[in-house]
Amino acid sequence: MSHAYVPRAAPGGRASSAPLMGGGDEPAIFEMSVPGRRCASLRATGVPEWTAEELVPAEELRPEPPTMVEVSERDLVAHMTRLAHRQYSVDMGAYPLGSCTMKYNPKLCDEAAALPGLRSAHPAAPVAYVQGWLELLWSLGEALCKVTGMDAITLQPPAGAAGELTGLLMMRAWHASEGRSPSKVLIPDSAHGTNPASVSLAGYRVVSVPSDGRGLVSPSVLSGYLDDDVAGIMLTNPNTLGLFEEHIAEVARAVHEARGLLYYDGANLNAIMGVTRPGDMGFDIVHMNLHKTFAVPHGGGGPGAGPVAVSRRLADFLPGPVPERWPDGSFAWHHPPRSIGRTHGWHGNALALARAWAYLLANGADGLRRVSEAAVLNANWLLSRLKGTYAVPYDRPAMHEVVVSTRDAPGPAAGLRALEVAKGLLERGFHSPTVYFPLVVAEALMIEPTETESPETVNALAEALIEVANTSAAELAQAPRTAPVTRADEALAARALVPTWDALSRG
């Protein structure tokens, strides 16, 4: 295939100019501590100054408080700022971790979530005092139902895996209401690790279904696994290979005929907004990762949000309370009659939900469709660049992410491990893709450019990947030479565990 289009502008997402260099180690904050130094000042309250001994029984009172650190505010800020400078981020450049959807997080949403009227509301306040929050949550829920083609929703789950467990427990409660207690949940072998872990926690047994030669769930293979004891199936669509499960309607029919339910892992919803909906495919339960598709920033590993939307027949089982709109336009909490109970201490990661609502308002129907189109276009265009350099184990039109491999690559990349490619990319100005996942592909590199990277950036990423592929393993073994550390000793970390500063000082 010819690559007629070579963008000429500088790539906005290449971070190779960043001064992310390691001069020396950043001391642990405990090394900066000086007894008696402090930042804290507390307000004067006029409350009688009873002593600790007057307030707490002697046997419960600790003589000295736990040792925190004693630093000045200036040193604290300097330390944290230097740590920030040792950290890559989406704001700095492209972050093509497959499955994680590291898109740009609009600043508008940060400001929205920082509004005092949202931040200062106590979660147990009477509904009359939190009408804005209830309206926000209700509106977000309605919109997410429309995006997924579902009927009702809980916003409580604080992350995708929490959504999975919530959805599976609803699956369980629904079967119980039908007088059944099937014990198995089917999962394709390409699934995220959270899927089988959640299935076990929900008290189900995992049965792994092999993908066919095209990387898909095949109805004929699946039929061999369907019986009375199947509670349901968990699918990601597009799947973790970045492929659309073309037979999904047939799969749904077969699972429903076996009285099972279909669970949609929404990790890859970014690919299909405005194009198709899980509800129309036949799914009964859908979780969404708002920190992926709806641009809630990932926060170094969280917080996210993992709402779960369901079809009408499952609505009564939702965790409660859920926000409800009354005919007079006011909002109240509703307790679903057969609720599985709370799955979060309060109402979910509310400020993350507020960010997602701002993102949804800004994009609207037209914007969300454009998001998915550009995400899929970027992925396919990137894939077309990488063919001939990397192996493409499932060579079909991709959705929003692509999986390539060094194993059986046509050129010199065949001699490299995925890990070497990842590290080589780090010193060429890009975060690495996800490596060694999905498990069904050896030496996998799972690349998700996302829609917010320009053609210039995607082109530069492709060129960097090609350059790495043509670099010797010996040279890549030195990489990344430009980062604050190079090849941390993970075996040592596990063997001689130092999880705290105190473990180190105890030796």
Added chain:
Amino acid sequence: MPDYVPHTDDDIGRMLADLGLNDVDELFAAVPGALRLAGGLDLPVGLSEYEVADEMSRLAAANRAGDLVCFAGTGAYDHDVPAVVRAIAGRPEFVTSYTPYQPEVAQGVLQALFEYQTLVSRLAGLPVANASVYDGATALVEAVNLAVAATGRSTVWVSRGVNPRWWEVLRALTAGRGLDLVEVPIVDGVTAWPSADAPVASVPGQALPAAVVCASPNVLGCIDPLRAARAVADERGALMVAVFDPIASGLLRTPGEQGADVAVSEGQPLGTPLSFGGPYLGMFAVSHEHVRRLPGRLVGRTRDVHGRTAYVTTLRAREQDIRRERASSNICTNQTLVAIAAMVQMAWLGTGGLRELALRCARGARYLREALVRVPGVTAAAGAPVVREFGLRVALPVATVVDRMAEEGFLAGVPVELGQEEVLVVAVTERRTRSEMDAYATAMEKVLS
């Protein structure tokens, strides 16, 4: 509509041409026609940034909760948060990065988490703390799952002093596994554990527990002796799971010192505003013995090939992406940014500041409790010593009292059902002044008269 997609029409045309396609629709050829959404999403069109900001401001302004003087707690506390926490936790390097899969370019988050783990470990008095779970309630669920996995038992004794909302989460999230959760009552604010000589068969549950769970301070704000829970755990060969409070840690003996195997806490009081209940922070610490059953991420300190200090996520074999259906936790995304905020808050408070903060809460709680029990129609729900929060019985339905107190300008507390009765749980943080408390007592007198 602000456009977060950078592609020009020319870009799209040329990229499609490279792919041999004519139209963006052809990118979705794998989606069967019958599944295509005709007419697009049923949502309004996108708004400009300024219109979105207006709409979000309208929603924010429709919340009047922030105008009330807050005496509500039960897991969400109105503590002051210094500017430095917002400034650091708002840095894009922390806000817009993800799980540190590539440690070379994630030393910032990794080292901050290492420092957070150290501080949580000190609060808990246990040697290992993880990099966070979602919130206090789910931390408790993870602790129970750990104990079940460690002992092979499926009964758990849980004090009624554990926050009822956490109880609900525990029931819901363990429902699939058929755990037998035995409620142990509290009497006068302290858990009434079965006596040592009570035969196993004579206590509810009729099986040896995997864990004995005790909260101190508990939902009534009372100090509930953890040593008693440890003794019960020893008698039954169970793990002791302690629910602690990070602020009260400035005054109280640590869970670890009192024999806890696992200690969990809601970390919100350290640097996170009320935020309508989230994102909050699940703090989780364990003894050495159970480190390989720790849920979630754990950061360890190591060296790189050049001998430089490096931080990595470690003991990864515990985690769901490797262990899959054999993992005892499914957590992946956690609450890293909230943990970093808590780390900064702890460093800002320092050793002396934490003690002073804890003292101020305890002083306020005592002052207001003494003032309120003098109000006709109010009695204390328990006599045990409290550190920030306390329960009251009031002469009117609790929800009515809360509504009427709101009209007087106070978020009076949180209604908590405790067995047959409902109590009003009142929290006092370091933000509350003597004059606010005096006014609260006056308003309560008016509401109840």
